[in-house]
Amino acid sequence: MWKWWLLLGMCFWVLVMFKLANKFFICSLNSFNEYSTKQNPIQLIVTEVNHLQVPMEKSLQRESEAAEKAPSKEELNWEHVQMERLELLRNVCRDEALRNVTHSRISRFVLDRIFVCDKHKILFCQTPKVGNTQWKKVLIVLNGDFSTVEEVPESVVHKPEKNRLSRLSSFSKPEIEKRLSSYFKFFIVRDPFDRLISAFKDKFLHNPRFEPWYNRDIAPEIIRKYRKNHTEAMGLQFEDFVRYLGDPNHRRLDIKFGEHIIHWVTYVELCAPCQINYNVIGHHETLQEDVPYILKKAGIDQIVSYPTIPPGITAYNKTKVKQNFSRISKRDIRRLYARFQGDFKLFGYG
Structure with missing residues (x-):
């Protein structure tokens, strides 16, 4: 009978360890993603360029229109x-x-x-x-x-x-x-x-x-x-x-x-x-x-x-x-x- 209790205790212990390991893995993954987002300069630049692309295009369009309207020599x-x-x-x-x-x-x-x-x-x-x-x-x-x-x-x-x-x-x-x-x-x-x-x-x-x-x-x-x-x-x-x-x-x-x-x-x-x-x-x-x-x-x-x-x-x-x-x-x-x-x-x- 005591063998069954021992087997049940071991299963419980394995389950607890598995949950702890899974929680640690998820936290580590989130930290890595957060770190990558904050620290990757290339990604930051790409993001900024994407945000600036529309206003830059509008600005260039305005400059082009102004150049067309500007009097020639x-x-x-x-x-x-x-x-x-x-x-x-x-x-x-x-x-x-x-x-x-x-x-x-x-x-x-x-x-x-x-x-x-x-x-x-x-x-x-x-x-x-x-x-x-x-x-x-x-x-x-x-x-x-x-x-x-x-x-x-x-x-x-x-x-x-x-x-x-x-x-x-x-x-x-x-x-x-x-x-x-x-x-x-x-x-x-x-x-x-x-x-x-x-x-x-x-x-x-x-x-x-x-x-x-x-x-x-x-x-x-x-x-x-x-x-x-x-x-x-x-x-x-x-x-x-x-x-x-x-x-x-x-x-x-x-x-x-x-x-x-x-x-x-x-x-x-x-x-x-x-x-x-x-x-x-x-x-x-x-x-x-x-x-x-x-x-x-x-x-x-x-x-x-x-x-x-x-x-x-x-x-x-x-x-x-x-x-x-x-x-x-x-x-x-x-x-x-x-x-x-x-x-x-x-x-x-x-």
Whole structure:
């Protein structure tokens, strides 16, 4: 009998020892795991990297986006060019000696020249013979009537009832003031004499849009008053045109010619640059650089593109200007310059 009790006691002792050993093993394992977690530097680094990976990716993305938005060297250079143009404009506007040729009130005539794009808060002052057709195409696309400027027909651009471009004159006085104070405003200029040559050839020689009133109504009036030799049967000559424009009393004919004079009156008369605080002044001669700058400044560079500019078409041709003015008397040139002096001074053409 005592043997059974001895066997039972031994079994009990073995069971107790087994439990103690198992408890010691579990504690040791937990301690090892805790030690490994605390002491393994590689694992710590991996853990930290995993935690930092998401914010780092976001940070890199933000830096990438900022780099894309940051102006390039070329853009910074052109920003400087624009600042110089606006500074010159302000300085000349302050010159009291030039006030008569640089200031023009914001009349109905001026408001009729300014096209409005409310959707993108843009005001564009039309200065004919300086690539305005293309800018009007840009505005038409922005209004949503066409997808690209290439799709806009010429027949639509020049017909107010078809192009649906609003003019600033169509708004009430408070609405006009609101837009003038808050919208992005710009216009384009060109060497004044070069522009007059272009206007003369386009309206009185080539007349590509078949506008008969220029040679039927306007040319005879100019010839009658300004041609020295009335026995000449030829059509309007550039000399006649220059005498008309340089005449201090030209306004009588201007009134008679009506809206058609927009193709040769001064930028001052068209856009009132000393009265309206324009954001950008583009130059026809540097249109290749001005176009992307204007589109970006207006916030529309990702929405619309400007029509392709043929190489060399906007360059100033000094030889052409000299040839056209070679037969003009010095007196007539001086009188013409006197009228357009404001344009020459305000925009850095001399």
